[in-house]
Amino acid sequence: MTEAILTNNVFDIAIIGAGPGGLCAAHALANQGFSVGIFEQAHVLRPIGAALGLRDMGYAALAEISADLAHQVRALAVNPKRQMLMRPNGEVLFADESPLAGTSFTWLGWYNLQTCLHKALPTTVSFHLNHALTGFTRDSHQGEKLLRLQFRQQEDVYTRLLIGADGYNSVVRKITVADGAPLYTGTMTWRGIVERKNILPLADPFVEAAGFQLVVGEKKNFWIMDVGTELIAWGGTALHLNQGKSVSALETVLQIFQQWPPLVERMIRATDPKAIVETGVFDREPVPQWGDGRRVTLLGDAAHPMRPYLGLGTTMAIQDAVALAKRLASTDLGDSEQLGIAISTYEQERIAITAPLQRKARHTGAESHADDHADRLKEELVATLAARRQTEQKY
Ligand SMILES: Cc1cc2nc3c(=O)[nH]c(=O)nc-3n(C[C@H](O)[C@H](O)[C@H](O)COP(=O)(O)OP(=O)(O)OC[C@H]3O[C@@H](n4cnc5c(N)ncnc54)[C@H](O)[C@@H]3O)c2cc1C
DSSP, rough: OOOOOOTOOOOEEEEEEEEHHHHHHHHHHHHHTTEEEEEEESSSSSOOEEEEEOHHHHHHHHHHOOOOHHHHHHHHBBOOOOEEEEEESSSSSEEOOOTTTSSSSSEEHHHHHHHHHHTSSOSSSSSSOOOOOEEEEEEEEEEEEEEEEEETTTTEEEEEEEOOOOTTTTTTHHHHHHSOOOOEEEEEEEEEEEEEGOOOOOTTTTTTTTTEEEOOSEEEEEEEEEHHHHHEEEEEEESOOOOOOSSSSHHHHHHHHHTTTHHHHHHHHSSGGGGGGGEEEOOOOOOOOOSSSSSSSGGGGOOOOOGGGGGGGHHHHHHHHHHHHHHHOOOOOOHHHHHHHHHHHHHHHHHHHHHHHHHHHHHHHTTTOOOOOOHHHHHHHHHHHHHHHHHHHHH
């Protein structure tokens, strides 16, 4: 990996964004011999975010990129063992083995996934931090028709193909699809991770050792989970009219969850205030095309932002990366007709899978702040665990 500016170099493929989708695409495409540059707006990769869910489908997609990579990621993830559900006043509704214990479901720290994918990048990938894309134009360079990418306070870069993996607020999408701002769902989220050593002693079996604690209140929820490694993750959601960032995410989240169970405040206060990620939950209507049908396409949240309630956002991003790499495998990037066909085929294939999930996630999301959410969740947890135990007895 190099930090040199490659002004005179022309990349086969430039990827915008080093989230899970962009990094997986960089792996998959570099493995096929393309020259790949990845450009991330962050100045450093630092421990932020909380945790995300991955199950068989996600690992299978990673294994298509590299079995070793899938193995490395799996080693960082944990299968939930215990779950507690409670109300903000401390009333415990469910405290038992997690219905997900023993299944293929795992969670892992967003940061752990990002650093794992980053460290394992093939050395041929040119990786650039502090590169916020601001726009691109069509341009001729040394007699070849290319895209010229502009970055904030950085030199321009040329590429044959541009992939926008730049998240739900994608700059690439603003130019190609031009469908306006993503749709705010009315829910704000705050996410954090805490080093285990900064919160000890936890003395709470429903957080330590792969535990998951969920507190469901009136129009707001808070969860804490052990994500293995040395990190404990937390997240809060609340129905909130204001979708903008607050002056202090720390003060806002403390205020929203004040007088909730003491562990909630302990988790928030043990987090580096600068590492609290405050974002709205956004989605979009599915669209029939992501790119320009010629030299630009999208993947992951940039292509199909969905509400997080199905836990499939990352899996979809990894699958996109694999599908795109397959379509490009035998494509001559210098042949715009061939390239256009490969991109369109990839987009149609993936839109058929992701559009129904975007709609389903919207429906599921609407329920998570319903008045009877805690009671319904309790019923669901009890029933799922009972069904699982019954099946285990039979075999
Ligand atoms: C900091 C962060 C923390 C997250 N934490 C969680 C979490 O705890 N749990 C969860 O389920 N999901 C989390 N997500 C969302 C999750 O990663 C995605 O929903 C899903 O994995 C799809 O990933 P993606 O790579 O498509 O998009 P993202 O993960 O959103 O990655 C997009 C990347 O593009 C970069 N970027 C954006 N605009 C530009 C630009 N103009 N130029 C260059 N780079 C740009 C961003 O900095 C980011 O690194 C987080 C996302 C981010 C950015």
